[in-house]
Amino acid sequence: MKELALYIHIPFCHKKCYYCDFTSFSGMDKRIDEYIDFLLLEMNLYREILTEYVVKTIFIGGGTPSYIDGRYLVKIIEFIRKNYNLSYIEEITVEANPGTLNREKLIQYKEAGINRISLGVQTLNDKLLKSIGRNHSGKDIIENIKLLRELEFSNINVDLMFGLPNQAVEDCISTLEMVTDLGVEHISYYSLILEERTLMNKWYKEGKIKLPDDDLERKMYHKGVDYLKSRGYKHYEISNFCKQGFECKHNLFYWRIMPYIGFGISSHSNIENKRFCNFNNFKDYFAHLRERKLPISEVEYIDNNMEMAEYMIMGLRLVDGINKNMFKKRFGKDIEEVYGPVIDKYIKEGLLQENGVNIKFTEKGLDLSNIVYVDLLP
Amino acid sequence: MQNIKQKNIRNFCIIAHIDHGKSTLADRLIEKTGLLTSREMYDQVLDSMELERERGITIKLKSVRLNYKDDNGEEYVLNLIDTPGHVDFNYEVSRSLAACEGALLVVDATQGVEAQTLANVYLAIDQDLEIVPIINKIDLPSARPEEVKQEIENIIGLDASDAPLISAKEGINIDAVLKEIVNKIPAPKGDKDAPLKALIFDSYYDSYKGVVAYIRIFEGTIKPGMVIRMMSTNKRYEVTEVGITTNKHIPVDKLEAGDVGYVVASIKNVKDARVGDTITGDDNPTDKPLPGYKKVIPMVYCGIYPAEGEDFNAVRDALEKLQVNDASLVFEPETSAALGYGFRCGFLGLLHMEIIQERLEREFDLNIVTTAPSVIYRVKTKSGELLSIQNPTNLPDETEIEYMEEPIVSASIMTPTEYVGPIMELCQSRRGIFKNMEYLEETRVVLHYELPLNEVIYDFFDALKSKSRGFASLDYDLIGYKQSDLVKLDILINGDLVDALSIIVHRDKAYERGRRIAEKLKEEIPRHLFAIPIQAAIGSKIIARETVKALRKDVLAKCYGGDITRKKKLLEKQKEGKKRMRQIGSVNIPQEAFLSVLKYDE
Numbered sequence: 003m004k005e006l007a008l009y010i011h012i013p014f015c016h017k018k019c020y021y022c023d024f025t026s027f028s029g030m031d032k033r034i035d036e037y038i039d040f041l042l043l044e045m046n047l048y049r050e051i052l053t054e055y056v057v058k059t060i061f062i063g064g065g066t067p068s069y070i071d072g073r074y075l076v077k078i079i080e081f082i083r084k085n086y087n088l089s090y091i092e093e094i095t096v097e098a099n100p101g102t103l104n105r106e107k108l109i110q111y112k113e114a115g116i117n118r119i120s121l122g123v124q125t126l127n128d129k130l131l132k133s134i135g136r137n138h139s140g141k142d143i144i145e146n147i148k149l150l151r152e153l154e155f156s157n158i159n160v161d162l163m164f165g166l167p168n169q170a171v172e173d174c175i176s177t178l179e180m181v182t183d184l185g186v187e188h189i190s191y192y193s194l195i196l197e198e199r200t201l202m203n204k205w206y207k208e209g210k211i212k213l214p215d216d217d218l219e220r221k222m223y224h225k226g227v228d229y230l231k232s233r234g235y236k237h238y239e240i241s242n243f244c245k246q247g248f249e250c251k252h253n254l255f256y257w258r259i260m261p262y263i264g265f266g267i268s269s270h271s272n273i274e275n276k277r278f279c280n281f282n283n284f285k286d287y288f289a290h291l292r293e294r295k296l297p298i299s300e301v302e303y304i305d306n307n308m309e310m311a312e313y314m315i316m317g318l319r320l321v322d323g324i325n326k327n328m329f330k331k332r333f334g335k336d337i338e339e340v341y342g343p344v345i346d347k348y349i350k351e352g353l354l355q356e357n358g359v360n361i362k363f364t365e366k367g368l369d370l371s372n373i374v375y376v377d378l379l380p
Numbered sequence: 381m382q383n384i385k386q387k388n389i390r391n392f393c394i395i396a397h398i399d400h401g402k403s404t405l406a407d408r409l410i411e412k413t414g415l416l417t418s419r420e421m422y423d424q425v426l427d428s429m430e431l432e433r434e435r436g437i438t439i440k441l442k443s444v445r446l447n448y449k450d451d452n453g454e455e456y457v458l459n460l461i462d463t464p465g466h467v468d469f470n471y472e473v474s475r476s477l478a479a480c481e482g483a484l485l486v487v488d489a490t491q492g493v494e495a496q497t498l499a500n501v502y503l504a505i506d507q508d509l510e511i512v513p514i515i516n517k518i519d520l521p522s523a524r525p526e527e528v529k530q531e532i533e534n535i536i537g538l539d540a541s542d543a544p545l546i547s548a549k550e551g552i553n554i555d556a557v558l559k560e561i562v563n564k565i566p567a568p569k570g571d572k573d574a575p576l577k578a579l580i581f582d583s584y585y586d587s588y589k590g591v592v593a594y595i596r597i598f599e600g601t602i603k604p605g606m607v608i609r610m611m612s613t614n615k616r617y618e619v620t621e622v623g624i625t626t627n628k629h630i631p632v633d634k635l636e637a638g639d640v641g642y643v644v645a646s647i648k649n650v651k652d653a654r655v656g657d658t659i660t661g662d663d664n665p666t667d668k669p670l671p672g673y674k675k676v677i678p679m680v681y682c683g684i685y686p687a688e689g690e691d692f693n694a695v696r697d698a699l700e701k702l703q704v705n706d707a708s709l710v711f712e713p714e715t716s717a718a719l720g721y722g723f724r725c726g727f728l729g730l731l732h733m734e735i736i737q738e739r740l741e742r743e744f745d746l747n748i749v750t751t752a753p754s755v756i757y758r759v760k761t762k763s764g765e766l767l768s769i770q771n772p773t774n775l776p777d778e779t780e781i782e783y784m785e786e787p788i789v790s791a792s793i794m795t796p797t798e799y800v801g802p803i804m805e806l807c808q809s810r811r812g813i814f815k816n817m818e819y820l821e822e823t824r825v826v827l828h829y830e831l832p833l834n835e836v837i838y839d840f841f842d843a844l845k846s847k848s849r850g851f852a853s854l855d856y857d858l859i860g861y862k863q864s865d866l867v868k869l870d871i872l873i874n875g876d877l878v879d880a881l882s883i884i885v886h887r888d889k890a891y892e893r894g895r896r897i898a899e900k901l902k903e904e905i906p907r908h909l910f911a912i913p914i915q916a917a918i919g920s921k922i923i924a925r926e927t928v929k930a931l932r933k934d935v936l937a938k939c940y941g942g943d944i945t946r947k948k949k950l951l952e953k954q955k956e957g958k959k960r961m962r963q964i965g966s967v968n969i970p971q972e973a974f975l976s977v978l979k980y981d982e
């Protein structure tokens with residue numbers, strides 16, 4: 003049996019954050035019921051296709067999955083249990099925003115088998131939270147985490163951001179200090195990226211907000227990495243940290259280019275040398291499913307060269323990098339045979355290192371990974 | 381059409397400043413005389429090249445034959461000859477004017493007379509053309525037709541009292557224009573039985589027919605089968621086709637004195653049918669060519685290099701193809717230590733240069749790197765040799781130079797009086813020598829300056845426009861060479877001299893330019909893994925220095941989940957950007973950086 007990860011997209015939010023460009027809508031609550039029905043329809047269409055797979059992880063992301071009524075998530079997970087092979091399931095994650103969680107909802111989650119909660123925290127500084135459009139306070143977050151503990155959720159992630167307008171290195175560290183004091187198992191610590199078509203990008207272009215310069219931004223990163231390491235967290239991916247054994251199993255499917263299927267609008271799938279994504283609007287998504295057609299808007303066929311490149315690019319995000327034997331096992335070629343010159347070049351320039359088993363970024367390389375990636379593209 | 385008598389032919393062109401409505405008026409005349417209906421017509425038939433349309437200027441000349449019947453039922457042939465509208469193409473303008481007996485002077489009723497218009501009007505007056513003023517854009521609320529008429533009378537000395545008030549855009553009063561053409565412009569003269577004398581006023585290469593030359597017959601007759609001779613080269617060709625142009629070529633059995641049309645004679649290269657040359661018959665040649673022919677010489681040179689070395693042949697092929705239609709473009713291979721194999725190209729002016737660059741990129745899909753433009757300097761060496769230098773790299777060592785000379789132009793700048801101050805400052809800063817100032821009317825003057833050409837080719841025009849909020853216009857002519865204290869300014873990037881960035885400048889300006897270029901390059905060169913010093917130097921003396929700091933961050937920190945495609949797209953964009961850069965030593969330099977030496981940033 004082959005292993006598979008499932009992603010489910012819940013495109014609803016109370017209010018869109020100023021930096022967010024993921025597919026998500028606010029004020030569309032009347033669509034929720036209908037959307038969940040179509041999600042089940044889509045999952046049903048895939049049932050036949052995926053009989054040879056066992057589901058290892060499920061990730062319900064958004065938008066804000068915790069924004070919608072708990073029974074919807076229960077319904078989704080029950081449907082998957084009934085129609086897919088979940089005998090080897092290891093991780094079921096739900097993304098949640100403080101301010102949308104309550105005891106009742108969490109009990110529903112617990113009963114449905116959800117064993118990992120990923121909280122969108124970003125920062126614990128209330129002023130910064132407000133400036134990026136989050137509608138919760140630092141206090142909400144701490145209360146939420148305490149509640150999760152009380153209900154015996156033993157795998158909690160928090161998403162944190164650095165490089166925010168007016169953020170100081172001290173803000174980053176004090177937030178990290180508070181969440182580590184609460185003992186969360188996993189931390190995603192990533193830098194703000196201004197995407198086109200976001201409010202913040204517009205403000206930035208109009209000169210209304212200023213971002214920390216590259217030097218300060220890197221300082222926030224490195225100080226953060228050092229701090230988390232000092233608190234016993236393992237730095238296992240460019241932006242991800244965990245207590246021993248708490249790596250995000252779902253994300254490892256992405257980083258190792260293993261099969262995954264995404265359900266719901268705008269979600270992405272990667273399976274059997276095909277990468278595809280769904281329509282990013284309700285109309286087309288619904289229309290295709292009504293006719294019992296997969297709601298796919300784009301397909302990319304991945305040839306061997308591209309697969310190798312993606313394997314390298316994604317795999318190098320992991321701090322342990324790429325295992326040379328795994329590469330050979332998967333592609334039937336030595337990694338040096340394919341990427342020898344690029345690897346040598348960047349070992350010389352101090353961006354890559356190898357220890358006989360793994361090829362991985364140096365500390366400097368983690369900051370400058372795109373330079374290497376560009377040369378890995380076919 | 382052939383039976384129209386010489387007295388019912390009118391050959392004319394339209395003189396107008398850019399945007400004053402020349403092309404629109406041409407369209408209306410074409411429409412009005414029934415050649416094309418407006419539905420059939422593209423906007424602006426005469427401007428056929430995509431680039432020309434975009435830039436709103438006309439580069440190549442063409443002619444259109446219009447049939448017109450007046451109120452008495454008398455039939456006329458009106459040959460409209462199109463002229464380019466930019467100072468770079470002055471010579472071509474003068475040749476198309478020479479093909480006409482008259483010119484419509486189109487003046488914008490809101491803008492009045494501009495320097496460029498004036499320059500072309502004087503060219504037309506020099507050719508003894510009958511000038512027919514037309515006031516355009518009277519539909520605009522800010523139109524001031526009576527003032528503009530007065531201006532035409534005061535400035536140019538033409539009688540504008542009968543000038544038709546029209547709106548080409550709205551099609552108002554176009555009939556009056558046609559009447560003026562017939563009534564004011566004289567019919568051509570010339571004996572159809574005399575030895576052939578035909579002026580080439582444009583030519584282009586057609587892949588089926590070979591060169592098609594647009595001609596105006598002054599004396600004699602030309603027809604298929606006869607052997608013609610180009611008087612500047614004495615080369616002979618047998619005529620295979622003659623014809624007239626409407627919206628397409630229409631072959632006819634002959635063209636006679638007074639006619640405008642085209643000739644095809646198995647000519648392989650436009651260089652053999654040069655604008656301004658005279659065609660005569662080989663059997664019965666005329667003894668004297670038409671006056672005014674000159675071989676156009678490039679005024680501005682620059683290096684054009686493929687962004688990627690392997691495209692060298694593609695760039696050569698493209699330049700050859702462009703040259704087939706552009707006798708004023710010259711090029712020869714050269715090598716640069718920084719850029720590898722490429723070409724030194726000569727142009728009529730900066731605009732011509734920019735047009736060629738854009739066509740290479742757009743029509744031939746080439747990635748090119750252009751070096752700083754240069755004029756031709758004259759160098760007298762201590763050993764007594766006289767050198768012409770059009771590439772700064774070839775300048776001998778300072779110790780071997782006796783003296784250097786640079787080309788000087790006489791420039792006329794027409795401007796509203798309120799901008800005289802800033803413009804004089806600008807000319808001053810560009811080493812201009814003030815000659816005199818003429819008042820055209822109370823609020824308008826023409827400033828006459830002598831300026832070194834190398835100061836004019838560096839964004840002088842842009843600076844002029846910004847100092848005058850777009851109101852000033854410029855016209856210039858080469859008047860000769862002058863001795864000058866010039867030095868070669870070199871740029872070193874990461875310690876390596878980048879020959880493609882070297883320029884020749886006046887010594888007094890070297891520091892300023894060196895500093896500006898270094899600053900500009902600092903902005904243009906992306907951060908690398910290491911810090912990159914940028915230095916400007918005269919000989920071994922460093923006169924300016926900047927540093928591009930080492931790159932600290934180039935990472936996609938954000939988790940895009942399973943959307944690997946998006947990640948890849950971002951990387952591919954980055955890769956594409958890298959491709960557009962030239963690697964010099966271990967530094968990647970974007971193409972734009974090579975142009976940064978052009979900008980003063982005033």
